[in-house]
Amino acid sequence: MQNLCVLGATGSIGLSTLDVVKRHPDKYNVVSLSANTRVDEMHMLCVEFKPTTVVMVDELSAEQLKLKLLQDDIHSIEVLTGHNALSDLASSASIDVVMAAIVGASGLLPTLAAVKADKKVLLANKEALVTSGQIFIDALKSSNAQLLPIDSEHNAIFQCLPINIQNNIGMAEIADSGISKILLTGSGGPFRTLPLEKFSNITPQQACAHPNWDMGRKISVDSATMMNKGLEFIEAKWLFNLEPEDIQVVLHPQSTIHSMVQYKDGSVLAQMGNPDMRTPIAHALAFPQRIESGVEPFDFFNCKSFEFEQADFERYPNLKLAINACKAGQGACTALNAANEVAVDAFLNNDITFNDIASVNKTVMDKFIDTKIQTIDDVIELDNKARTAAYQQVINLKGNS
Numbered sequence: 412m413q414n415l416c417v418l419g420a421t422g423s424i425g426l427s428t429l430d431v432v433k434r435h436p437d438k439y440n441v442v443s444l445s446a447n448t449r450v451d452e453m454h455m456l457c458v459e460f461k462p463t464t465v466v467m468v469d470e471l472s473a474e475q476l477k478l479k480l481l482q483d484d485i486h487s488i489e490v491l492t493g494h495n496a497l498s499d500l501a502s503s504a505s506i507d508v509v510m511a512a513i514v515g516a517s518g519l520l521p522t523l524a525a526v527k528a529d530k531k532v533l534l535a536n537k538e539a540l541v542t543s544g545q546i547f548i549d550a551l552k553s554s555n556a557q558l559l560p561i562d563s564e565h566n567a568i569f570q571c572l573p574i575n576i577q578n579n580i581g582m583a584e585i586a587d588s589g590i591s592k593i594l595l596t597g598s599g600g601p602f603r604t605l606p607l608e609k610f611s612n613i614t615p616q617q618a619c620a621h622p623n624w625d626m627g628r629k630i631s632v633d634s635a636t637m638m639n640k641g642l643e644f645i646e647a648k649w650l651f652n653l654e655p656e657d658i659q660v661v662l663h664p665q666s667t668i669h670s671m672v673q674y675k676d677g678s679v680l681a682q683m684g685n686p687d688m689r690t691p692i693a694h695a696l697a698f699p700q701r702i703e704s705g706v707e708p709f710d711f712f713n714c715k716s717f718e719f720e721q722a723d724f725e726r727y728p729n730l731k732l733a734i735n736a737c738k739a740g741q742g743a744c745t746a747l748n749a750a751n752e753v754a755v756d757a758f759l760n761n762d763i764t765f766n767d768i769a770s771v772n773k774t775v776m777d778k779f780i781d782t783k784i785q786t787i788d789d790v791i792e793l794d795n796k797a798r799t800a801a802y803q804q805v806i807n808l809k810g811n812s
């Protein structure tokens with residue numbers, strides 16, 4: 412029996428994780444859950460999974476949850492609040508496995524705490540790795556933690572790698588195993604064929620309607636701008652110890668192949684399946700075994716064709732920015748990630764246009780591109796500064812509109 416902590420339990424990945432877990436009551440025990448503000452959703456999870464401890468980061472939400480639990484006569488669940496409580500939860504001795512599924516850089520400290528406490532860490536929160544890079548990998552190296560990728564592309568790549576790399580995430584040399592390229596696939600999002608002149612009128616609702624995947628709002632917008640693929644490019648660099656030149660982005664609109672590994676003998680190994688995050692979640696939970704996930708088997712006789720295209724940087728300037736950030740260094744990656752979180756939020760609030768996201772991101776990334784990052788405090792300081800600069804850009808753009 413493995414004791415599980417789900418950080419970001421009320422989100423899309425959190426709920427998919429719990430859906431897989433409840434199919435295997437003999438294997439996984441839900442000990443702790445966290446969320447930010449979604450009280451009703453957390454209340455339902457408490458009733459269903461009866462965790463020992465719950466963190467609501469927002470204080471008022473924690474009070475509301477406590478009241479609801481009292482009304483239900485549930486006294487056994489400890490409800491904590493505050494950001495520090497997340498790290499305590501993730502590093503608690505009562506936990507074996509941590510699902511890191513908070514969205515954004517807010518997930519960094521709790522995810523790092525789980526690594527430092529030698530947990531099996533299932534990493535969905537790509538922003539944590541993007542924003543801290545080498546520091547995160549160094550923490551992994553000096554711990555006994557096991558890191559498994561949940562992002563479907565990175566999980567697919569992981570599945571196509573030889574066992575010596577799987578057992579040395581972030582450290583092994585791919586060339587030693589005869590690997591010549593990592594092919595990172597992406598659907599191209601909902602605007603792959605939309606005429607460019609229509610981009611300025613894209614609404615948040617349109618951007619959140621992904622053709623193949625059902626996800627949280629931030630990652631949905633990131634998929635539409637392809638910043639998501641850019642963040643995944645940086646994530647892949649750290650997870651698989653790559654140079655930017657080792658990674659090729661391939662557009663594959665059907666999202667059936669979730670990524671590929673090319674070997675020097677000409678072999679290309681791909682991982683395929685229906686686009687449903689329960690597959691990578693089940694894979695990582697059970698690795699090296701396999702368990703039922705609830706995902707339907709892929710139907711080859713009813714599938715559309717498999718198409719592949721190059722990504723067009725005019726259509727996806729955020730992808731180009733992220734690849735440039737990956738080449739430039741940690742300052743650029745941390746600043747870009749922070750700016751993007753602010754810009755996407757502003758777009759979702761109708762404060763800026765879809766096209767403005769890239770312009771906020773570029774301005775902020777350029778401003779901090781040479782910032783040196785050596786410690787986690789440097790990361791947090793730059794994250795804060797970049798957010799402030801991005802808010803300023805948003806205010807300037809609002810003033811001009």
Ligand code: NAD
Pocket residue numbers: 418419420421422423424425445446447448449468511512513514515517518535536537538561562563624625626627628629630688
């Ligand atoms: P979501 O918005 O659906 O859920 C986010 C969760 O994080 C919620 O439980 C929320 O309460 C919590 N949260 C939000 N802000 C917080 C804060 N400041 N402090 C603490 N908790 C906070 O997001 P999601 O789509 O589930 O994505 C979660 C992570 O997984 C992201 O990093 C995303 O990039 C990654 N991911 C998601 C998918 C997907 O299909 N949804 C696929 C691959 C990777």
Ligand code: MG
Pocket residue numbers: 562563564643
């Ligand atoms: Mg992904």
